[in-house]
Amino acid sequence: MDMSGIDFAFSVPEGQSASATVLEACRRIWPRCVVRHAEEDVDRPIDDVALWENDVRVGEFFVYRSAADAENWHRNGSTLGNAAGMIHVMIDLNSVENDALPCIIEVHDPEDERIHEILNEIETGFAAPASN
Amino acid sequence: MPDSGRSGSSSRERLVYHYTDEDGYKAIASQPVWKFKASRPERIDNPFGAYFTTEPPDAKNLAEKIGVSWQKTRFYFAFADYGDLRPVGTSRPARYQRKFYSPIDYEVELHRQRGSGENPSWT
Numbered sequence: 635m636d637m638s639g640i641d642f643a644f645s646v647p648e649g650q651s652a653s654a655t656v657l658e659a660c661r662r663i664w665p666r667c668v669v670r671h672a673e674e675d676v677d678r679p680i681d682d683v684a685l686w687e688n689d690v691r692v693g694e695f696f697v698y699r700s701a702a703d704a705e706n707w708h709r710n711g712s713t714l715g716n717a718a719g720m721i722h723v724m725i726d727l728n729s730v731e732n733d734a735l736p737c738i739i740e741v742h743d744p745e746d747e748r749i750h751e752i753l754n755e756i757e758t759g760f761a762a763p764a765s766n
Numbered sequence: 767m768p769d770s771g772r773s774g775s776s777s778r779e780r781l782v783y784h785y786t787d788e789d790g791y792k793a794i795a796s797q798p799v800w801k802f803k804a805s806r807p808e809r810i811d812n813p814f815g816a817y818f819t820t821e822p823p824d825a826k827n828l829a830e831k832i833g834v835s836w837q838k839t840r841f842y843f844a845f846a847d848y849g850d851l852r853p854v855g856t857s858r859p860a861r862y863q864r865k866f867y868s869p870i871d872y873e874v875e876l877h878r879q880r881g882s883g884e885n886p887s888w889t
Contacts, residue, residue, distance in 0.1 A: 635784055635785050635786055635816075635817045635818070635819075635834060635838055636807050636808050636809050636817070636834065636835075636838065637807070637809075637812065637817050637819070637832050637833045637834055637854070637865055638807075638809040638833040638834075639832075639833035639855075639865075640811075641855040641857060641858060643857040643858075670827065670830075672826065672827055672830075672831065673826050673827075674826070675826065675827070692861075694862065696827065696830050707829065707830060708829075709836070710829075710835060710836055710837075711828075711829030711830075711834055711835040711836040711837070711838075711839065712809070712829055712830075712833045712834055712835055713835055714809070717809075720830065722830060722831070722833075724858065724859070724862040726859035726861055726862065729859035729860070729861075731859060731860050735857050735859075736859060738855070738857070738858050738859070738862060740833070740855075742809075742833060
């Protein structure tokens with residue numbers, strides 16, 4: 635069984651919405667991205683996920699570069715050809731385990747330039763002071 | 767006859783799963799003691815090992831959650847967790863810690879085996 639994916643772990647400043655920061659970063663780099671909650675089987679355009687931009691303390695979702703990328707992942711799972719088309723977001727702001735960071739972004743092609751830009755945007759977003 | 771991954775297990779027991787294709791399934795299932803061979807992953811720079819997950823065959827979005835191709839999830843093996851497998855991605859919060867590996871070949875004797883067969887999500 636070959637499992638792909640490398641984790642990038644982020645601290646989340648107090649008072650900042652992890653989900654909003656991640657989704658905004660994805661929107662900037664992938665303007666046509668679609669989002670699927672980990673326990674649902676529906677893809678939503680990024681502009682339809684305003685609900686998740688509230689402060690999600692615990693949540694898991696996938697962001698696909700486009701609807702076509704989402705379809706590719708649903709049909710084939712992880713392949714070399716679609717590795718740059720999805721990031722996997724895991725948030726648990728209630729986590730209290732030692733050494734665990736509350737926002738994990740799993741990527742399948744860390745060498746892809748756009749993926750790299752998304753990770754940089756997320757890192758910058760978490761470094762910025764909360765805007766509320 | 768393939769059986770359910772959840773059958774024969776107590777309610778408190780955590781199960782671990784290994785997914786594979788038809789050839790892998792036949793090779794492992796042909797022996798009374800299941801032997802999962804450690805190898806160098808073809809994708810990404812994960813450690814040499816035999817890989818497992820706590821995600822069951824009916825998990826929503828299984829391929830996305832554990833990063834596998836659908837071709838490699840057609841068959842599964844389920845067995846009781848002894849807590850001796852190493853986590854992949856150690857900085858994850860516990861609720862998302864679902865990928866594990868053994869750095870050497872990993873054997874599962876009959877008393878730990880809980881089920882195997884074709885993934886119902888495929889049919």
